[in-house]
Amino acid sequence: xxxxxxxxxxxxxxxxxxxxxxxxxxxxxxxxxxxxxxxxxxxxxxxxxxxxxxxxxxxxxxxxxxxxxxxxxxxxxxxxxxxxxxxxxxxxxxxxxxxxxxxxxxxxxxxxxxxxxxxxxxxxxxxxxxxxxxxxxxxxxxxxxxxxxxxxxxxxxxxxxxxxxxxxxxxxxxxxxxxxxxxxxxxxxxxxxxxxxxxxxxxxxxxxxxxxxxxxxxxxxxxxxxxxxxxxxxxxxxxxxxxxxxxxxxxxxxxxxxxxxxxxxxxxxxxxxxxxxxxxxxxxxxxxxxxxxxxxxxxxxxxxxxxxxxxxxxxxxxxxxxxxxxxxxxxxxxxxxxxxxxxxxxxxxxxxxxxxxxxxxxxxxxxxxxxxxxxxxxxxxx
Numbered sequence: 010x011x012x013x014x015x016x017x018x019x020x021x022x023x024x025x026x027x028x029x030x031x032x033x034x035x036x037x038x039x040x041x042x043x044x045x046x047x048x049x050x051x052x053x054x055x056x057x058x059x060x061x062x063x064x065x066x067x068x069x070x071x072x073x074x075x076x077x078x079x080x081x082x083x084x085x086x087x088x089x090x091x092x093x094x095x096x097x098x099x100x101x102x103x104x105x106x107x108x109x110x111x112x113x114x115x116x117x118x119x120x121x122x123x124x125x126x127x128x129x130x131x132x133x134x135x136x137x138x139x140x141x142x143x144x145x146x147x148x149x150x151x152x153x154x155x156x157x158x159x160x161x162x163x164x165x166x167x168x169x170x171x172x173x174x175x176x177x178x179x180x181x182x183x184x185x186x187x188x189x190x191x192x193x194x195x196x197x198x199x200x201x202x203x204x205x206x207x208x209x210x211x212x213x214x215x216x217x218x219x220x221x222x223x224x225x226x227x228x229x230x231x232x233x234x235x236x237x238x239x240x241x242x243x244x245x246x247x248x249x250x251x252x253x254x255x256x257x258x259x260x261x262x263x264x265x266x267x268x269x270x271x272x273x274x275x276x277x278x279x280x281x282x283x284x285x286x287x288x289x290x291x292x293x294x295x296x297x298x299x300x301x302x303x304x305x306x307x308x309x310x311x312x313x314x315x316x317x318x319x320x321x322x323x324x325x326x327x328x329x330x331x332x333x334x335x336x337x338x339x340x341x342x343x344x345x346x347x348x349x350x351x352x353x354x355x356x357x358x359x360x361x362x363x364x365x366x367x368x369x370x371x372x373x374x375x376x377x378x379x380x381x382x383x384x385x386x387x388x389x390x391x
Contacts (some may be wrong), residue, residue, distance in 0.1 A: 017061075017182055017250070017260070017263040017264040017266075018194045018263075018264060018265065018266040019181070020180075020181035020182040021060075021061055021062060021181055022057065022060065022061070022062045022063075022143075022179070022181050022182075023054070023062070023063050023064070023180060023181065023182045023183075023184060024059055024063075024064045024065075024066060024174050024175045024178070024180045024182070024183045024184070024247075025047070025051070025063060025064070025065050025066070025184045025186065025260065026065075026066040026068075026167055026168060026171035026183065026184070026185045026186065026238075027047065027065070027066075027067050027068065027069075027172075027186045027187065027254055028067040028068050028167070028185075028187050028188065028254070029069050029186045030187075031043060031070070031071045031186060031187070031254040031255070032044065032067060032068055032069030032072070032073075032101070033069050033072040033073055033076070036072050036075070036076065037076070038073065039073050039077045039100055039101065039104050041104065041108075042158075042225050043254070043255065044104050044105065044108050045108045045111070047065075047186075047260070048105065048109050048111070048112060048114070048148075049108075049109040049112060049165060049255075050258060050259075050260040050261050051063045051065070051109075051114075051148060051260065052091070052109070052112035052113070052114050053261060054260060054261070054264055055114065055146065055148070061264070062143040062175060063148060064139065064143070064148070064149050064151060064178060064180070065105070065149065065150045065151065066151045066152070066167055066170055066171040066174055066185045067101065067105070067146060067150055067152055067167075068152070068167045069097065069100040069101050069144075069152075070088055070093075070094045070097040070101050070152055070364065071083070071093045071094050071097055072097065073096075073097030073100050073101055074092070074093030074094055074096035074097030075097070075099070076092050076093065076097075077096050077097060077100065078092070078093060078096060080093065085197060098120075098152065101149065101150075101152070102116075102118045102313070103311055105148075105150045108294065109148055114146070114147070114148055115145075115146070116147065116148050116149075116150050117142050117147050117148070117149050117150065118150055118152075119138070119139065119149050119150065119152075119171065120152055120153070120154035121151060121152075121153060121154060121174075122153065122154045124336075126173055127160045129327060129328070129329045129330075130328065130329075132177070132329070133328055133329045134136075134241065136177050136178060139174075139177065139178050140178065141371065144180075145383075148166075151174055152170075153167060153169070153170055154255075157283070158248050166234045167198075168185060168234040168235050168237070168238040169234065169237070169238055169241065170245075171183055171238055171242075172175045172237075172238040172239070172240065172241035172242040172249075175242040175245065175247045176241070176242065176244060176245040176247070179245055179246075179247075179283060180242075180245075180247050180279075181246075181247060181248075181279055182237070182247055182248055182249070182250065183238070183242045183247050183248070183249045183250070184249070184250045184252065184263065185235050185238065185239075185249060185250065185251045185252070186252060186253070186254035186259065186262065187235065187251060187252070187253065187254060187384055188233065188253070188254065189253060190253045190256075190269040190270060191204055191205050191206065191207070191250070191251050191252055191253070191269075191270035191271035191387065192205070192206045192216065192219070192220070192232060192235075192236070192251055192270075192273075193205055193206065193210070194206060195219070195279070195379075198358045199388070203332045204245055205271065206271050207268060207270075207271060207272065208271070208272050208274070208275055208290055209271065209272070209273050209274070210273065210276060211239040211240050211242065211243035211248065211249060211273040211274060211275050211276070212239075212240040212243055212276065213344060215238070216236045216273070217233065217236050220232040220233035220235075220236045223347070228350060232251075235249075235251050236273075237271065239251070239273040242275070243273075243275035243276060244279075244298070245279060245283060246275050246277050246279030246280065246281060246282035246283065247275055247279060248272065248273060248275045248277050249272075249273045249275075250263060250269070250270055250271065250272050251270050251271045252269045252270030252271070253269075253270065253271070256269055256270070259302075260343060272301050277391040283382075284384035285384075286332050287344050287345060287382075287384045288344065288384050288386065291389075293324075293330075293331055293332055293333050293344065294324055294325065294326035294327070294330040294331070294332060294351075295322065295323055295324025295325065295326040295330070295332045295333070295347075295351050295380075296322075296323045296324060296332055296333035296334070296341075296388075297314075297319050297320075297321070297322050297332060297333070297334055297335070297354060297377065298319070298320040298321045298323075298335050298336070298337060298339075299314065299318045299319055299320060299334060299335070299336065299337075299342075300318055300319075300320050300337065301336075301337070302318060302366060302370070303315070303317075303318025303319070304336050304342065305333065306318065307342065307343060307380075307383065308342060308343070308373050308385065311380055312343075312380060313375075313376035313377075313379045313380040313383075314334065314376060314377045314380075314383070315355065315361070315362055315375070315377065316354075316357040316358065316359070316360045316361070316362060316364075316365065316377055317359060317360065317361055319354065319357065319358045319359065319377060320337060320359070321358060322351055322354045322355045322358065324348055324351055325351050326350065326351045327347075327351075328347055328348060328349055328350050328373065329346055329347065330346070331344055331345070331346060331347075332344065332345065332346075334379075334383070341386050342385065342386060343383050343384060343385045343386055344386060345376075345378040345379075345383035345384065346378060346379075346381075346382040347377070347378060348373055348374040348376060348377055348378060348379065349369075349373060349374075349377060354377060355371075356368050356369065357377070362375040362376075
């Protein structure tokens, strides 16, 4: 064990990505033993103190579909890839469901496309769904929706998808399990002098120069995609570990503070990255004015902003936009992510949270802006 800083020891929300070659045992079919082992470790992480929230991003649908269809080489035609994914996704979901049930855990299959994360409303809906699943102790198993995507909207590889999911749910850490021990100074399969790099900084351009091409004929991602994924995940403050997927108890040992594989540290912490992003918005879509009681709740007590404390709404904004929170004198106190559109918020001014469904016909959130999505712009005056 090295002196590297721990990653998972402090992480409470973790995205675990496993590659096709691991899931399908180099294309020979779903590796029941390996999948069962990851599910066992995840179950322990989700139940032991401190409890972790885990999301699995799993490759393997196309590779499993190829096996079931009797194909020995990966097809190039998009409709054949989509057909293989449709066939393989059935077995992949069934395998995770059965292995998790052995440990008393439920699973949920979530299929995403780039369009889901590019569209604000769909992005927020996906985030809400995943947060709800985690709150109910269910393990989301995410894959790209290969049955409907085309080249224009593909993520390209599940390393990228893993990073985007880490950003989506504001994870503390991304763990990429692969068929290599981690990031090496050169390709260890070709250069016997190559050595493992145990620690680096996500986004370091030298790491990109060091990474090679695609690693296997089964999956699409090589080490470079993992380096770029770590860089993307770091944008929301998530650090990344790249480790060998067959390392015994890898997830549990990482959670205990052991250094395994390569740790790529995010330059900023999760909360800092998100709140700095909100604070740096130069143009806001709108603003809400809150009464004196809400000012105290938000600034002094660190509470979320409820509709009862809203006095008025300005501007035209959508759910998920960054808006200003002002006092009755027009001073900006904070800014945050709106849980409702401006037209909806106008209907909710000075109303109780229990009235939201009656007024709108649905409830997205009980809060107008959640405290986790608020950044203070100035302290409350004495």
